[in-house]
Amino acid sequence: MNNTYKNILAIETTCDETAAAIVVGGTRVMSSVVASSSEVHRKWGGIVPEVAAREQLKSMIPVLSESLKQSRLTIDDVDAIAVSVGPGLIGSLLVGVESAKTLAFVTGKPLIPVNHVIAHMYANFLQNSTAENSSRAQPGDNNKKITFPAVSLVVSGGHTELYLMESPQKLRWLGGTIDDAAGEAFDKTARLLGFENRGGAAIEQAAFNYKLSATSYQLRLPRPYLPDQPFNFSFSGLKTAIVREVHALKEKNQWSDQMIQHLAYEVQESIADVLVRKTVTAVEQYHATSILLSGGVSANKRIREKFVSHLPSDIVRLFAPPLPLCTDNAVTIGSYAFFLGKPTDWRNIDAQPDLTVEIDTTLHEDRDI
Ligand code: KG4
Ligand code: ZN
Numbered sequence: 001m002n003n004t005y006k007n008i009l010a011i012e013t014t015c016d017e018t019a020a021a022i023v024v025g026g027t028r029v030m031s032s033v034v035a036s037s038s039e040v041h042r043k044w045g046g047i048v049p050e051v052a053a054r055e056q057l058k059s060m061i062p063v064l065s066e067s068l069k070q071s072r073l074t075i076d077d078v079d080a081i082a083v084s085v086g087p088g089l090i091g092s093l094l095v096g097v098e099s100a101k102t103l104a105f106v107t108g109k110p111l112i113p114v115n116h117v118i119a120h121m122y123a124n125f126l127q128n129s130t131a132e133n134s135s136r137a138q139p140g141d142n143n144k145k146i147t148f149p150a151v152s153l154v155v156s157g158g159h160t161e162l163y164l165m166e167s168p169q170k171l172r173w174l175g176g177t178i179d180d181a182a183g184e185a186f187d188k189t190a191r192l193l194g195f196e197n198r199g200g201a202a203i204e205q206a207a208f209n210y211k212l213s214a215t216s217y218q219l220r221l222p223r224p225y226l227p228d229q230p231f232n233f234s235f236s237g238l239k240t241a242i243v244r245e246v247h248a249l250k251e252k253n254q255w256s257d258q259m260i261q262h263l264a265y266e267v268q269e270s271i272a273d274v275l276v277r278k279t280v281t282a283v284e285q286y287h288a289t290s291i292l293l294s295g296g297v298s299a300n301k302r303i304r305e306k307f308v309s310h311l312p313s314d315i316v317r318l319f320a321p322p323l324p325l326c327t328d329n330a331v332t333i334g335s336y337a338f339f340l341g342k343p344t345d346w347r348n349i350d351a352q353p354d355l356t357v358e359i360d361t362t363l364h365e366d367r368d369i
Contacts, residue, residue, distance in 0.1 A: 005080035005110065005341060007073060009103075010334030011064070013096030014088025014116045015157070016052040018059035020067035022078070023334030026168075027127050031070035032324075032331045035059040053091030060099050067330075081109055082337030084116040084330075086355030087158070093351035101346040110343030114333050117159050117357040118171070120294040121152040122335035123321035125168065146319055147289040151282045153275060154357075155303075156295035156328075157183035160233040161357050162278065164286050168339045173358040174282055175231025182271050182297045185235035189267045192242055193260045204300050207268045210261035217254070219245065219262055221270045223277075230281050238270060271297075272306040280312050292319045299326035 007030075012019040016037045022030040037055035038047075068075065083100035086093055097113075104111035124146065151174075152163040160183075161176035180188065183200060190199020193206070221241050224234050242263060249255045279291060291307065298304070298320050307318050325331060 005112070005338060005343075007077055007079045008082050008112070008334040008337050009064075009067070009075075009078045009080075010082040010084075010114075010330040010337060011060075011096045011100050012084045012116070012328060012330040012333050013056050013060070013092045014084050014086070015092060015328060016047050016055070017328045018056045018063050018095070019328065019330035020064045021330035021334050022067060022071040022073060023126070023331055023338065026122070026335045026338030027125050029126055029331050030073060031067045032329055033063045033067045033070065034324075034329050035063050047089075049089045049091050052089060053095055056092055056095040060095055064099070064103075075103075075107060078107075078109060080112055080337065080343060081107075082112040082114050082333050083349075084119065084333050085113040085349060086116065086352035087357070088116060088351075088353060090351060090353045093353060097349060097351045101349060104346045111346050111349060112337040112340060112343050113349050114337050114340065115355055115357065115359070116328075116333070117154055117156065117161060117295075118163075118359065119332040119336040120154045120156060121163065121165070121292050121332075122168075122339065123294050123325040123329075123332045124152075124292045124319045125335055125339075126321070126325060126331060146292065147317070149286055149288045150290035150292050151279055151286065151288040152292040152294070153279050153298075154295045155182045155275065155293070155297035157181065157187065159183075159295070159357060160235070160275070160297075162231045162282055164282070164288070165292065170361070172360045175229065175278075176233060176357065178229075178232050178234050179236035180234070180239065182233065182235055182275065183295070185238050185267065185271060186297065188239045189242055189264070192239070192246060193263060200297060200300065203264045203268055204302065206261045206264035207302065210258070210265040215258055215262060217259070217262060219266055221245075221266045223270050223273050225274060225277060231278060233274065233278065235271065235274075238267060242267065268300070268302055272300075272303045275303060276306050276310045279307070280310055283312055283316055289315055290317050290319060294321055294326065294332075296327040299323050 019034040021032040150165040154161045162174040164172045186200035195202035
């Protein structure tokens with residue numbers, strides 16, 4: 001195993017979070033600090049990019065110094081700096097990328113640029129120092145190690161992407177978002193139903209309440225399986241279907257808290273069914289032995305449950321990160337940077353808001369878990 005860049009200080013600012021972490025050997029979390037400006041955006045009903053970037057400028061240095069403090073390491077112990085360069089909001093990305101470049105310039109340490117979406121899946125390789133092996137302790141996996149080939153599903157606010165992972169270093173993109181991502185479908189539904197912004201968690205709660213008080217009202221949303229595109233995802237039609245249902249219910253004077261919960265339940269079931277079917281199809285096609293879930297939507301308990309109950313065989317195991325590592329953080333950036341191990345001269349690193357997630361690559365072969 002190559003230990004050249006063992007201790008990595010990672011920075012993440014792609015959306016409204018400012019995060020820093022120190023990760024050792026790609027798997028051991030020494031510290032993880034996340035400051036979010038979501039409360040500031042709440043009154044606007046969505047993230048205001050300019051406001052997010054200003055908050056990040058204010059938070060960057062306190063978050064970095066807190067991360068070093070919690071790790072009990074000093075900047076001299078750090079072997080490399082990693083930063084998420086995209087995809088994301090340009091103003092937000094600039095804060096993290098320029099901070100990382102400054103650190104690299106001042107300290108002379110190598111700088112590793114990282115793709116934020118791909119980094120999400122490395123949350124499954126982490127051992128949380130406070131809860132040993134918690135990233136692997138998911139229902140059905142018996143705490144065993146990830147085996148390959150694995151199929152990796154990244155489900156976040158802006159992306160729903162499927163990858164084939166032949167090793168932690170060898171990745172192939174199989175397909176992904178063609179319009180709204182799964183997280184976006186949750187967020188748009190949440191707004192239509194009157195919940196707050198970034199409302200996946202609110203939908204999950206409302207859907208749980210519905211289960212306790214189910215009605216006989218016939219409501220079933222479509223499942224966009226796209227049979228001709230088995231590994232691509234399209235969730236924009238769900239929003240249209242929900243708008244139609246909301247109008248119909250209001251016209252019939254049947255709009256109630258219970259109906260809101262019913263719609264939340266149905267949208268969650270629809271998204272879960274599509275995610276499970278497409279992932280299982282990939283597992284069967286590539287004879288995968290592990291499924292790795294990651295991204296904010298993978299925090300959803302019903303989605304995890306559906307995966308567990310639809311595992312295609314006894315040899316396929318499901319992995320999903322502990323909840324705080326599903327949503328945006330810098331730990332995943334530090335882990336992926338270790339496996340990637342490709343430093344770049346800081347002069348050649350830029351924020352890339354539209355960075356592609358469609359990779360087919362073999363990273364360094366000499367990093368192991
Ligand atoms: O990965 P993430 O933190 O940020 C991006 O990179 O986009 O994902 C955020 C997304 C949001 O759309 C949010 O509504 C969704 O993850 N999310 C959830 C849950 N928690 C967060 N979706 C469904 N159920 C949840 N419990
Ligand atoms: Zn993310």
